[in-house]
Amino acid sequence: MNEATLSEISGTEAPEAVSSARGRRTRLSGWGRYPACESEVYRPEKLAELRSVVVSNTRTLIARGAGRAYGDAALNAGARVVDVERMNRMLAFDPKTRALRCEAGVTIGEIIDVFVPRGFFPPVTPGTRYVTLGGAIAADVHGKNHHRESSLAAHVSWFDLMLASGEIKRCSREENTELFWATVGGMGLTGVIIELEIRLRHIASAYLEGEIIRAANVDDAFARFEAADSRYDYSVAWIDCLARRGALGRSILSVGNFAAPEALPARLRQSPLRPEPPSRLAVPLDLPGFVLAPASVRAFNAAYYLRHPSAARVITPYQPFFYPLDSIENWNRIYGKRGFVQYQCVWPLGESREGLVEVLEAIAKSGRGSFLAVLKKFGAQEGMLSFPMPGYTLALDFPVTQGLFEFLDRLDAMVLKRGGRVYLAKDARLAPEALRAMYPNLDRWRQIKAVADPDNRFSSSLSRRLKMEPA
Ligand SMILES: Cc1cc2nc3c(=O)[nH]c(=O)nc-3n(C[C@H](O)[C@H](O)[C@H](O)COP(=O)(O)OP(=O)(O)OC[C@H]3O[C@@H](n4cnc5c(N)ncnc54)[C@H](O)[C@@H]3O)c2cc1C
Structure with a gap:
């Protein structure tokens, strides 16, 4: 063309x-x-x-x-x-x-x-x-x-x-x-x-060739991320944020590269760039609060973890690999009328393990479960107010309930003391002092905005x- x-x-x-x-x-x-x-x-x-x-x-x-x-x-x-x-x-x-x-x-x-x-x-x-x-x-x-x-x-x-x-x-x-x-x-x-x-x-195809890897705890998850790093373009882990003690940080990693057409099963090789469009479900109404009660989240997390055994080689169309939530229209309604907050933070590489343990322990203790808890690795980053830095990032959804913002303020303090920061595209409640401490280029940015x-x-x-x- x-x-x-x-x-x-x-x-x-x-x-x-x-x-x-x-x-x-x-x-x-x-x-x-x-x-x-x-x-x-x-x-x-x-x-x-x-x-x-x-x-x-x-x-x-x-x-x-x-x-x-x-x-x-x-x-x-x-x-x-x-x-x-x-x-x-x-x-x-x-x-x-x-x-x-x-x-x-x-x-x-x-x-x-x-x-x-x-x-x-x-x-x-x-x-x-x-x-x-x-x-x-x-x-x-x-x-x-x-x-x-x-x-x-x-x-x-x-x-x-x-x-x-x-x-x-x-x-x-x-x-x-x-x-x-x-x-x-x-x-x-x-x-x-x-x-x-x-x-x-x-x-060369619209499919990813990769692996599903079960990690038993935090250390296992980090080891597997580091091992996957050099082999895979794409990686992400879903974390069971309510698991505790020896299982703290147990997770399912999903890693992959776009597949060569030769790697696909014969029936997909005919038209490797045209996967079937995924079906879409809809959440018809705001769900009642008990759906998100800690016991429901704990049961869901345990079942999800157990249902995903490690698989050495999987071929996945790009849609479920990159956009699993897009197949559920208006999924934001499952959190009910009061809405929800996504908390996404990042720690510098050397602080990521301790930072993650600290935050996961605080969440598990608080009982504030999150269906969605995602861990990713960040690499090099330029920019003045860009969120990423080399290290690991965790994203969690919390329904807006009493005491949530005080709890998240405590998470901010934990993240900040380790040199980390919170993502503005997800934020609805960070305090100005925390922003100043998390984004050291804020004053320079202000000068450019002023012009x-x-x-x-x-x-x-x-x-x-x-x-x-x-x-
Ligand atoms: C299910 C889900 C998953 C997500 N996953 C990720 C992820 O993996 N990684 C990630 O980084 N983010 C993720 N996000 C966040 C999302 O990518 C960002 O919030 C993005 O900014 C949304 O783009 P938008 O077009 O909806 O912008 P809006 O939400 O409409 O606006 C976001 C910001 O962009 C500004 N803006 C919009 N258009 C313009 C314009 N033309 N010129 C100047 N400023 C503009 C707005 O003023 C606002 O500050 C996710 C969001 C959802 C809902």
């Missing part, structure tokens, strides 16, 4: 005539459904509409993509939110360089649908396909291959950023370099990313809660 206009390939339509964008009062939340608030929401489809929203000198504004950040990053209580999902045109692709140019509202899922049949895959993907590239750059997302490929920013050649003045700046490692690094992981607070170039990776956005026009519920804005 030559460099081509991708609207032909993807079926996306050319924009209609310019019309002025209008806001609509809407109640919004992140994926965790906590907190929720009202904002004036704009949904521009074209650049001129976006610019008119950005430059209008009324209340503050924050960009919103697919709303998959868990907490308040894409919320702006009582002010304005600009939803850029309709600015999602793919513009050009060069198969030789694997460079895709597109608007920032394009999702990882849209890239997959167009490019997997052509033998390409996003270089980094979070655990859901329902995120926009703009949102993914703003959070500088990581995937199961961070230990090999770092975060998304490592694969972004440049992006165009609309500043509060309406001016558009091309940002890359060579041009407006500081603004590039302040926007990557900058949670939408420097401006709106409108267009970008990203390099995809080549794949790009001198009147703090870009502001969110998260940035105000965390006092991120320059004084």
